Amino acid sequence: MRLGAMLGDILPSLFRAPVTELYPFTRREPPTRLRGLLHWDRESCTGCGMCATDCPSQAIELFTYDKKAKRFVFELHVDRCTFCGQCAVSCRQGSLALTKGNWELAAFDRGTLDLHFGEKEDVDRVLRGDLPQAAPTAEPAGG
Amino acid sequence: MDTVRNFFALVLFPSGLFLLAASLIYEWVDRKLLAQFQNRIGPRWFQPFADVVKLLSKEEVVPRGGSSALFLGLPVIGLAAALTAALYVPLAGLAPSFSFTGDLIVTIYLLSVLTLCMGLAGSNTIGRFSLVGATRTLTQLFSYEAPFLLALLGPALVAGSWQISEISQYAQSHWLILTQPIGFIVAVIGLMGKLELPPFDAPEAETEIVAGALTEYSGRGLALFRLGKGVEMVIGLTLVAAFFLGGVATPLLFLVKTLGLLVVVAGLQALLARLRIDQTVGLWWRYGVLLVFVQWLLIVVLREVRL
Amino acid sequence: MEPRSETERFTVPIGPQHPALKEPGHFRISVEGEIVTQAAVRLGYAHRGIEKGAEGRNWIRNQYLVERICGICSHIHATAYCLGVERLAKVEVPPRAQVIRVLVAELERIHSHLLWIGVAGHEAGFDTLFMYSWRDREAIMDVLEALTGNRVNYSANVLGGVKCDVDDALRDTILRTVDGLEKRTEHYLRVVTTDALFLQRTRGIGVMTRAQAEVLGAVGPTARASGVERDVRVEAPYAAYPSFPVRIVTDTRGDLEARVVVRVRELFECYRLVREILDHMPPGELHGRMPRRIPEGETISRVEAPRGELFYFLKSNGSDTPERVRVRTPTVCNMTSVVRLVVGHQLADVPMILAGIDPCFSCNDRVIDVERKGRAAEQWTWEQLRAYGVDTYHGHRP
Numbered sequence: 001m002r003l004g005a006m007l008g009d010i011l012p013s014l015f016r017a018p019v020t021e022l023y024p025f026t027r028r029e030p031p032t033r034l035r036g037l038l039h040w041d042r043e044s045c046t047g048c049g050m051c052a053t054d055c056p057s058q059a060i061e062l063f064t065y066d067k068k069a070k071r072f073v074f075e076l077h078v079d080r081c082t083f084c085g086q087c088a089v090s091c092r093q094g095s096l097a098l099t100k101g102n103w104e105l106a107a108f109d110r111g112t113l114d115l116h117f118g119e120k121e122d123v124d125r126v127l128r129g130d131l132p133q134a135a136p137t138a139e140p141a142g143g
Numbered sequence: 144m145d146t147v148r149n150f151f152a153l154v155l156f157p158s159g160l161f162l163l164a165a166s167l168i169y170e171w172v173d174r175k176l177l178a179q180f181q182n183r184i185g186p187r188w189f190q191p192f193a194d195v196v197k198l199l200s201k202e203e204v205v206p207r208g209g210s211s212a213l214f215l216g217l218p219v220i221g222l223a224a225a226l227t228a229a230l231y232v233p234l235a236g237l238a239p240s241f242s243f244t245g246d247l248i249v250t251i252y253l254l255s256v257l258t259l260c261m262g263l264a265g266s267n268t269i270g271r272f273s274l275v276g277a278t279r280t281l282t283q284l285f286s287y288e289a290p291f292l293l294a295l296l297g298p299a300l301v302a303g304s305w306q307i308s309e310i311s312q313y314a315q316s317h318w319l320i321l322t323q324p325i326g327f328i329v330a331v332i333g334l335m336g337k338l339e340l341p342p343f344d345a346p347e348a349e350t351e352i353v354a355g356a357l358t359e360y361s362g363r364g365l366a367l368f369r370l371g372k373g374v375e376m377v378i379g380l381t382l383v384a385a386f387f388l389g390g391v392a393t394p395l396l397f398l399v400k401t402l403g404l405l406v407v408v409a410g411l412q413a414l415l416a417r418l419r420i421d422q423t424v425g426l427w428w429r430y431g432v433l434l435v436f437v438q439w440l441l442i443v444v445l446r447e448v449r450l
Numbered sequence: 451m452e453p454r455s456e457t458e459r460f461t462v463p464i465g466p467q468h469p470a471l472k473e474p475g476h477f478r479i480s481v482e483g484e485i486v487t488q489a490a491v492r493l494g495y496a497h498r499g500i501e502k503g504a505e506g507r508n509w510i511r512n513q514y515l516v517e518r519i520c521g522i523c524s525h526i527h528a529t530a531y532c533l534g535v536e537r538l539a540k541v542e543v544p545p546r547a548q549v550i551r552v553l554v555a556e557l558e559r560i561h562s563h564l565l566w567i568g569v570a571g572h573e574a575g576f577d578t579l580f581m582y583s584w585r586d587r588e589a590i591m592d593v594l595e596a597l598t599g600n601r602v603n604y605s606a607n608v609l610g611g612v613k614c615d616v617d618d619a620l621r622d623t624i625l626r627t628v629d630g631l632e633k634r635t636e637h638y639l640r641v642v643t644t645d646a647l648f649l650q651r652t653r654g655i656g657v658m659t660r661a662q663a664e665v666l667g668a669v670g671p672t673a674r675a676s677g678v679e680r681d682v683r684v685e686a687p688y689a690a691y692p693s694f695p696v697r698i699v700t701d702t703r704g705d706l707e708a709r710v711v712v713r714v715r716e717l718f719e720c721y722r723l724v725r726e727i728l729d730h731m732p733p734g735e736l737h738g739r740m741p742r743r744i745p746e747g748e749t750i751s752r753v754e755a756p757r758g759e760l761f762y763f764l765k766s767n768g769s770d771t772p773e774r775v776r777v778r779t780p781t782v783c784n785m786t787s788v789v790r791l792v793v794g795h796q797l798a799d800v801p802m803i804l805a806g807i808d809p810c811f812s813c814n815d816r817v818i819d820v821e822r823k824g825r826a827a828e829q830w831t832w833e834q835l836r837a838y839g840v841d842t843y844h845g846h847r848p
Contacts, residue, residue: 001644001646001649002644002645002646003415003645003646003647004414004415004645005640005641005644005645005648006413006414006578006579006582006641006645007414008637009182009578009582009637010180010181010410010413010414010578011410013179013180013181013182014179014180016182018178018179018182018183018184018185019182019183019585020183020184022184031592031595031596031599032596033595033596033597033598033599033614034595034599034600035599035600035605053508054508054510054511055511056507056511056512056513056514056515057514082514082603083599083600084514084603084605085599085605085613086510086511086513086514086605086608089608089613090510098599180578181577181578181581181582182581182582182585183581271460271461271462271463272462275462275481275484275797341575341577342575342647344575345798348575348798349469349470350469350470350572350573350575350801351470351797351798351800351801352462352797353468353469413577413578414578415576415647416571416574416575416576416579416645416647416648416650416651417574417575417576417647417651418647418650419650419651419796419798419799420484420798421484421796422650
């Protein structure tokens with residue numbers, strides 16, 4: 001039974017710098033696998049829509065204007081995204097990846113958190129409300 | 144002329160505004176030291192001041208069920224008592240503004256008036272947490288008061304006076320921490336009990352009874368009580384430093400000694416876990432009183448031997 | 451409703467908003483002076499309808515829903531769910547994936563126990579222990595972030611395996627972190643067993659005998675501290691635990707100190723397991739192929755969460771959404787022990803005894819049916835449910 005078993009901790013701390021990091025004045029290098037903002041590769045996407053079906057928070061909407069010509073609009077609701085990474089796993093083409101570059105995603109205005117990717121005229125059509133028919137539902141995998 | 148001097152002493156310096164500012168600074172130093180012991184940063188220098196400003200700007204909610212006159216008046220009385228107690232201690236290393244025989248007892252009891260006000264404020268309500276907290280505050284008051292007073296009377300005994308200024312003068316040439324180490328330890332720990340600092344913060348145990356006696360307080364009342372506690376801390380540190388650490392002859396010595404004592408108090412706060420209220424009472428009435436009596440015995444015996 | 455008696459009944463409400471509780475729950479503690487005479491608990495403040503929500507989402511999306519039942523034990527919820535679904539679909543998970551699942555589960559257990567040491571210290575008024583143990587916990591969270599990509603809600607699992615692999619650099623980081631944490635844990639073991647004031651708050655408080663633990667149905671470290679040798683990783687090993695056997699940590703005293711010591715000693719066991727796993731990683735793929743429609747059937751899944759036995763019941767009707775997901779978390783089992791144990795103790799011991807079971811209120815809010823003798827089963831409508839839950843407050847005494 002001792003009085004003050006943590007003396008060995010608190011006494012040296014008096015002469016050491018605090019362990020707190022002063023964010024945002026100092027920023028740490030994010031780890032390689034950090035799940036940050038989603039990145040969509042237009043070239044490899046086939047418009048199957050599995051990402052939208054499997055997203056737990058319905059953060060992805062895929063609008064297909066012309067599947068053969070790969071005229072898609074990929075809408076990402078960043079405020080709904082939970083950064084789980086399921087979309088990247090569900091995509092058979094590997095078009096999706098959660099990048100470590102952009103992880104400071106807080107915003108004051110919700111509007112800035114609705115991102116649209118695609119050809120400019122397609123994106124404009126979506127923003128005007130001129131949507132194509134419903135995005136194709138995912139076909140169940142065989143087996 | 145006398146009235147002007149009294150007014151100046153009470154409202155501006157050394158009591159009043161100067162003491163309130165000093166109490167905010169000491170509170171900051173205490174929190175910063177505690178943070179340093181815990182390996183973290185702690186608040187910035189203006190945090191206690193910002194806390195007071197924030198509290199004063201908030202609406203004061205008077206709960207139903209108690210006397211609202213008491214609710215509003217007790218913080219004022221408590222702070223007034225604490226500020227008055229400062230007139231008799233050598234604050235800032237200067238001679239006390241007022242001095243008379245027996246003012247040691249008066250000072251200690253003025254400080255107790257603050258604790259009593261907090262206890263009454265907690266009882267003046269139908270809220271559960273306040274009632275439990277008030278009981279604990281008053282229980283703790285009864286348990287540490289006697290040993291603390293007796294420990295401070297040790298220097299009074301050897302100085303042959305009950306006047307703080309005379310004891311302080313005597314202490315300047317005799318470092319009583321060396322001749323009365325037990326009394327010093329009891330005085331420091333008694334000070335922590337008086338200020339309800341961990342490990343004696345059962346009356347305001349955050350994880351058990353929210354905020355103890357002050358649970359129902361918000362806004363101005365809470366600000367005044369907190370200021371009162373801060374003032375009490377400065378006065379308590381001054382007393383202990385003046386008696387045991389060789390007096391506070393100059394402002395610089397005052398600063399060095401009281402801050403040094405604060406380092407020790409902050410270290411004890413960081414080191415020790417909270418005691419339950421029954422364990423506090425048991426500790427004081429068993430060991431505290433015993434140690435103080437041993438100390439007194441030693442003083443008396445040594446005086447006889449020397450004579 | 452308690453009958454009034456001659457002695458004055460003084461009730462202290464703890465919760466749903468209280469600094470002692472990190473999550474909402476309501477305890478009505480009747481005290482005389484400082485001694486507790488009676489206690490009652492009311493839960494349900496964190497009920498979110500997860501089981502119902504699971505019925506409207508497909509099997510893949512549900513992984514992430516069940517992961518968020520609890521923040522501290524999120525991986526083990528996802529693991530239990532995935533194990534159940536894989537059993538229904540009769541899919542063989544590659545060994546490397548199972549091993550990585552166990553690795554993340556043990557790292558999560560380390561994180562949870564370090565967090566709990568801090569919380570126990572804070573409830574005892576020992577803030578220094580809280581600050582230092584949480585400082586050391588940051589090391590484990592950094593490791594988990596490097597391994598999985600997130601500090602909380604790791605999402606390491608997929609149906610059929612795992613998402614993330616362990617390479618050599620990561621292996622070295624983990625081993626280094628575990629070495630550092632082991633030294634700190636030895637220090638904490640010394641602190642909790644020798645610090646006089648902390649012991650005054652934990653030794654001899656909240657004693658639960660072995661018989662009581664068995665009757666009250668306690669699970670996890672709470673039961674193991676009373677000598678009950680129950681650990682799902684040993685009784686019914688799942689995932690990779692058959693290859694990496696676990697040694698049960700028990701204590702016989704059954705008081706709060708025993709519960710603290712059991713959790714600290716379990717940390718050492720976790721470190722040993724992590725080292726062994728990293729030394730014997732089988733090669734192979736990270737996940738098997740999983741159908742989207744799970745065949746019809748029912749299954750159960752039992753795993754050892756940091757707090758005790760976690761139990762899942764999954765029922766499939768052959769489609770791509772589950773028919774029923776039922777979760778039984780360990781805190782539900784341990785909660786009754788709190789209500790029983792606080793009687794006779796001081797009011798100041800109540801938060802400590804509550805912290806001693808490592809409560810996770812957000813885990814434990816489910817709708818539980820209690821069958822009463824002689825009454826037929828009934829089904830409540832939305833209005834009845836609302837009347838029971840919300841409208842009772844209109845008649846509630848202030």
